[in-house]
Amino acid sequence: MALTRVFPDGAVLTAQEAFDGWDPGAGAPAERPAVALNMVASVDGRTALDGASAGLSVPADREVFHALRGRVDAVLAGTGTLRAERYGRLVKDAGRRAAREARGLAADPLAVVLSRSGDVPDVPLLADPAQPSVVLTGEDAAPDAALARLRAQHGVRSLLCEGGPTLNRGLLDAGVVDELFVTLSPLLAGGEPPSPLLAGARIDPPTRLELTWALEAQSAFFLRYRVVRGSAA
Numbered sequence: 001m002a003l004t005r006v007f008p009d010g011a012v013l014t015a016q017e018a019f020d021g022w023d024p025g026a027g028a029p030a031e032r033p034a035v036a037l038n039m040v041a042s043v044d045g046r047t048a049l050d051g052a053s054a055g056l057s058v059p060a061d062r063e064v065f066h067a068l069r070g071r072v073d074a075v076l077a078g079t080g081t082l083r084a085e086r087y088g089r090l091v092k093d094a095g096r097r098a099a100r101e102a103r104g105l106a107a108d109p110l111a112v113v114l115s116r117s118g119d120v121p122d123v124p125l126l127a128d129p130a131q132p133s134v135v136l137t138g139e140d141a142a143p144d145a146a147l148a149r150l151r152a153q154h155g156v157r158s159l160l161c162e163g164g165p166t167l168n169r170g171l172l173d174a175g176v177v178d179e180l181f182v183t184l185s186p187l188l189a190g191g192e193p194p195s196p197l198l199a200g201a202r203i204d205p206p207t208r209l210e211l212t213w214a215l216e217a218q219s220a221f222f223l224r225y226r227v228v229r230g231s232a233a
């Protein structure tokens with residue numbers, strides 16, 4: 001499926017081509033992995049329908065989702081998300097695992113779970129012997145400590161966080177988010193309570209973002225932002 005890179009250059013690309021130049025691990029700081037968030041939202045800002053994100057996705061979003069998973073050392077999801085989405089093995093398709101290896105990555109990305117309470121859901125992801133995983137609890141789950149450990153002990157240079165809003169906020173508050181990928185799905189969903197990209201109180205001053213690219217397909221936008229550090233909006 002073709003995506004148009006409406007910013008910066010108008011190129012027409014597959015999702016794989018669009019992400020071929022994306023190698024977040026290459027620029028990772030020495031003390032932690034590079035961290036990117038990926039979320040899908042309706043145009044009115046909902047990130048879940050009936051408690052899950054599946055209804056927000058369009059086929060092009062699935063391609064972007066897999067392109068991202070195909071280029072990172074590790075994938076992190078909050079315990080709320082694991083519970084809601086019933087995560088299984090992260091890269092199920094053998095062809096996608098082979099493509100990861102061709103890029104110099106492990107066939108399977110490391111699955112990472114952080115839980116300060118230790119209340120980790122019993123999901124297929126953590127029961128599958130083919131899926132490498134690390135579960136950090138208590139003080140080890142604090143973002144700085146967890147990321148330092150992933151880098152030093154597990155060689156993780158790039159970490160993709162797939163939400164949800166509560167974990168996103170914890171990582172943002174810890175100052176460890178480098179990039180944000182947002183799929184704006186062509187839907188208006190309404191509903192209460194709101195389910196935004198980020199949980200928690202207002203960020204004051206707001207964190208500023210800089211657009212790296214904008215892809216378009218199927219009336220959805222795929223936005224890639226860099227988090228601008230130390231600057232108010």
Ligand SMILES: NC(=O)c1ccc[n+]([C@@H]2O[C@H](COP(=O)([O-])OP(=O)(O)OC[C@H]3O[C@@H](n4cnc5c(N)ncnc54)[C@H](OP(=O)(O)O)[C@@H]3O)[C@@H](O)[C@H]2O)c1
Nearest residue numbers: 039040047051052078079080081116117163164166167170
């Ligand atoms: N649209 C999308 O792209 C998308 C993506 C993901 C999820 N979702 C939706 O979001 C909902 C789940 O999100 P959620 O916000 O309830 O849960 P969540 O963010 O997935 O998980 C929250 C949990 O993560 C743990 N955690 C570990 N370290 C943390 C830290 N530093 N800061 C904050 N939390 C930390 C906490 O458990 P402990 O207290 O044990 O530490 C916390 O309760 C579901 O409805 C799901 O479908 C949507």
